[in-house]
Amino acid sequence: MIEQYLGISTDYIVIGLAALVLIMTILLIVFIVQMHKLKKRYKIFMQGGDAKSLEDTLIYRLEQVDELIEANASNERNIDAIFKNMKDCFQKIGLVKYDAFNEMGGKLSFSLCMLNEKNSGYIINAMHSREGCYTYVKEIIDGNSIIQLAEEEEQALNQALNV
Known part of the structure; x- marks a missing residue:
């Protein structure tokens, strides 16, 4: 069926x-x-x-x-x-060693640039001679200095800024 x-x-x-x-x-x-x-x-x-x-x-x-x-x-x-806290710490460093005076050898003088995140900080310049060592500090604000920078200080600043 x-x-x-x-x-x-x-x-x-x-x-x-x-x-x-x-x-x-x-x-x-x-x-x-x-x-x-x-x-x-x-x-x-x-x-x-x-x-x-x-x-x-x-x-x-x-x-x-x-x-x-x-x-x-x-x-x-x-x-x-x-x-x-790190924003205020020195994060960028530039160092240039040089001979400040012709009679001195060994590049005992130096310019040290230390900057924070905002490119503000200091350049320490130590010039070594036979009579002694002279140290100067110049303030850097936003990557610029109010005081005229020497050639070595400018190089240290550019190193720190990665220019």
Whole structure:
């Protein structure tokens, strides 16, 4: 009768249903194996203690997480303070050694430029002679000096400015 309505032989319907049962059986076996693996992992996880010890472990770990969050916040505050303080520290350096006088050798005189982040700071010029050492300081504001700079001082300033 089915053959008349659908035009399909009952043999094909039986083969199709058998194939469907076979596929369902294979899927059932796969799911049973997966469930067995999950149960095994669960038993290993729960082994060695009761629920109370598991709860204690979780509480301990959560406390550690809270401590790490607090330590991280403290580190961030400290880093911000360090960066704020670094703006006023000397960060750029230029040094030029030279002979101030012809009779002296060894380049014992020098010009040292020290600048902060805003290119403000000082140039220290030490001139060495036979009679002694003379030291001068010139203030630098925004990369410029109010006082005329010597050639060596200008070189030290340019080194510090990376010009």
